[in-house]
Amino acid sequence: MNKFDTFKKGLFIENPIFVLLLGLCSALAITTSLTNALGMGMAVICVLIMSNVIISLLRKIIPNEIRIPVFIVIIATLVKCVQMLMNAFTPALYESLGVFIPLIVVNCIILGRAESFASKNGVVDSLLDALGMGLGYTFAVLVISFFRELIGTGGLSLFNPFDASQVIFQVQLFGDYSVSLFTQPAGAFITLGCILAFIQCLKIRKERKAKKVEEK
Amino acid sequence: MELVSLFIGLTFVNNVVLSKFYAVCPLLGVSKKPKNALNMGYAVTFVIVIASIVTHILYHFVLVPLEITYLDLITFILVIASLVQFVEMFLKKTSPEIYKSMGVYLPLITTNCAVLGVALDNISANYNLIEATVAGLAVSVGFTIVIYLFATIRERLEIANVPESFKGTPIALITAGIMACALAGIAGLV
Amino acid sequence: MKKMITLALFLAVVAGLSGAALSLVYSVTDPIIQEAAIASEKENLVKIYPSAEFKLLETDTSEFPTIQNVYEAVGSGYVYKCSVVGYGGASTPIVYLIALDNDGTYKGFEVLDCSGETSGFGSKVAEQPFKDGIVGKNIGDSVDTITGATISSAAVTNGIEEASAHYEQNFK
Numbered sequence: 112m113n114k115f116d117t118f119k120k121g122l123f124i125e126n127p128i129f130v131l132l133l134g135l136c137s138a139l140a141i142t143t144s145l146t147n148a149l150g151m152g153m154a155v156i157c158v159l160i161m162s163n164v165i166i167s168l169l170r171k172i173i174p175n176e177i178r179i180p181v182f183i184v185i186i187a188t189l190v191k192c193v194q195m196l197m198n199a200f201t202p203a204l205y206e207s208l209g210v211f212i213p214l215i216v217v218n219c220i221i222l223g224r225a226e227s228f229a230s231k232n233g234v235v236d237s238l239l240d241a242l243g244m245g246l247g248y249t250f251a252v253l254v255i256s257f258f259r260e261l262i263g264t265g266g267l268s269l270f271n272p273f274d275a276s277q278v279i280f281q282v283q284l285f286g287d288y289s290v291s292l293f294t295q296p297a298g299a300f301i302t303l304g305c306i307l308a309f310i311q312c313l314k315i316r317k318e319r320k321a322k323k324v325e326e327k
Numbered sequence: 328m329e330l331v332s333l334f335i336g337l338t339f340v341n342n343v344v345l346s347k348f349y350a351v352c353p354l355l356g357v358s359k360k361p362k363n364a365l366n367m368g369y370a371v372t373f374v375i376v377i378a379s380i381v382t383h384i385l386y387h388f389v390l391v392p393l394e395i396t397y398l399d400l401i402t403f404i405l406v407i408a409s410l411v412q413f414v415e416m417f418l419k420k421t422s423p424e425i426y427k428s429m430g431v432y433l434p435l436i437t438t439n440c441a442v443l444g445v446a447l448d449n450i451s452a453n454y455n456l457i458e459a460t461v462a463g464l465a466v467s468v469g470f471t472i473v474i475y476l477f478a479t480i481r482e483r484l485e486i487a488n489v490p491e492s493f494k495g496t497p498i499a500l501i502t503a504g505i506m507a508c509a510l511a512g513i514a515g516l517v
Numbered sequence: 518m519k520k521m522i523t524l525a526l527f528l529a530v531v532a533g534l535s536g537a538a539l540s541l542v543y544s545v546t547d548p549i550i551q552e553a554a555i556a557s558e559k560e561n562l563v564k565i566y567p568s569a570e571f572k573l574l575e576t577d578t579s580e581f582p583t584i585q586n587v588y589e590a591v592g593s594g595y596v597y598k599c600s601v602v603g604y605g606g607a608s609t610p611i612v613y614l615i616a617l618d619n620d621g622t623y624k625g626f627e628v629l630d631c632s633g634e635t636s637g638f639g640s641k642v643a644e645q646p647f648k649d650g651i652v653g654k655n656i657g658d659s660v661d662t663i664t665g666a667t668i669s670s671a672a673v674t675n676g677i678e679e680a681s682a683h684y685e686q687n688f689k
Binding site: 132133179183213214217292295299301303308309311315 | 345346347348349350351352355397398399400401404405408435437438439440442443444447448451490491492493494495496497498499500501503504505507508511
């Protein structure tokens with residue numbers, strides 16, 4: 112596999128949320144607005160890159176029997192660092208993401224990549240893998256929050272995650288016809304369910320086409 | 328009285344699975360057979376209750392006096408990981424059957440957000456030891472009820488005529504969404 | 518056996534290193550977090566001392582459970598942030614600021630949150646007549662509670678007494 116494929120597979124073919132179904136807890140919880148999703152995506156990318164790089168550097172030193180506890184300690188340290196940095200520099204985002212920042216520790220994506228990729232591959236590959244997976248996660252939460260915010264509030268808005276008072280864009284499309292269910296937990300499940308159904312539908316079509324070509 | 332309302336609040340009204348999305352992974356993974364779901368519920372209950380007691384004691388009697396509260400995350404996750412390891416060894420010895428049927432999902436309790444989430448929530452809500460224990464119990468009972476109900480619904484869905492693109496996970500997620508709607512109906516109870 | 522010891526040592530070294538890394542990040546971020554907390558509090562503090570410099574004091578308040586923070590308005594006096602349990606229960610406490618001048622007079626009183634109190638009754642602790650009954654008095658003077666809102670207002674005066682006691686112990 113070449114370097115570009117290592118990076119690219121996390122985005123679509125092995126998208127952690129839409130395809131591997133990992134890390135759904137945070138993906139469902141923080142997708143109430145685009146700003147939250149972007150902030151969470153960046154936090155996950157940071158932790159994922161650092162944990163993949165560190166673990167891939169240490170992969171030959173860490174004894175096999177206790178690799179999981181060591182991974183968990185490394186990840187917990189990184190997450191706590193990110194949490195404290197966010198508390199210091201992005202207080203508004205820190206407030207709105209709340210407990211889901213420390214919960215990145217138990218996000219299956221991070222431990223999963225550490226165990227299945229970083230502990231077996233070199234630093235550069237692990238870095239690319241982390242970048243791809245992290246961007247794939249960010250892309251997925253942005254898609255979910257796009258639909259939830261649009262249907263739930265009737266508009267879209269994006270603030271600068273580092274400074275909540277700085278508006279990047281804000282539009283109100285159909286405020287009177289919004290369905291506030293979609294900003295609530297139930298809406299998160301239903302949105303993700305529909306997106307997954309759409310992906311499955313595309314897959315089925317592709318398979319049918321392939322079959323038809325074969326028959327011909 | 329306050330403990331009762333705390334219990335009911337966390338079990339039903341603010342059920343962590345359906346309102347905070349803790350533990351969605353095992354919900355989708357394990358819950359294909361009601362029996363497995365129940366076993367998973369018991370194991371998680373044990374881990375959560377013990378974890379909420381131990382983390383409470385460690386936080387308030389070790390981390391706070393030493394002023395190293397920034398080590399909370401590492402401490403908690405290590406406590407949880409060792410508890411899960413203990414449950415695993417215990418089940419392996421006493422009932423190999425359950426151990427086998429839970430498979431990979433047993434060690435994954437460590438990365439179950441509900442366990443760490445409850446420990447962190449207990450600290451930020453400033454509960455005392457009794458409240459923390461009750462909260463842990465309430466959350467895990469809520470989890471067990473939801474995962475069991477969900478498993479029975481999914482068993483029915485297997486034989487239902489679901490549109491092709493919705494088969495599997497999509498319809499399961501939408502079912503969870505409808506369950507969350509139902510729970511939202513009793514939001515004003517506590 | 519030797520293997521076990523190596524493994525345990527390795528884990529201990531990793532934990533030690535991560536602890537060191539965390540305390541480093543903590544020492545960098547903590548002052549910024551504290552400063553931000555003061556900055557958001559300042560909006561309220563300037564209502565009492567419009568032109569003072571504020572400092573968050575590190576004092577022992579373990580004897581006074583209602584006191585959350587103590588601020589020094591440099592040169593003018595001290596502001597206490599108190600959180601007391603009123604009619605709304607422990608989950609929605611009444612949070613307020615009480616300021617004491619250098620000569621022990623109550624200089625100001627601002628309620629920050631009394632959302633748990635019954636509106637029209639307990640919520641009166643945030644209104645002007647109750648405030649007038651406090652501001653200008655000295656430590657030791659009695660503060661009248663409000664008829665119909667005894668629990669809320671008694672909780673508040675209880676917190677004020679604790680603030681006064683802390684003031685007498687530390688700043689007299």
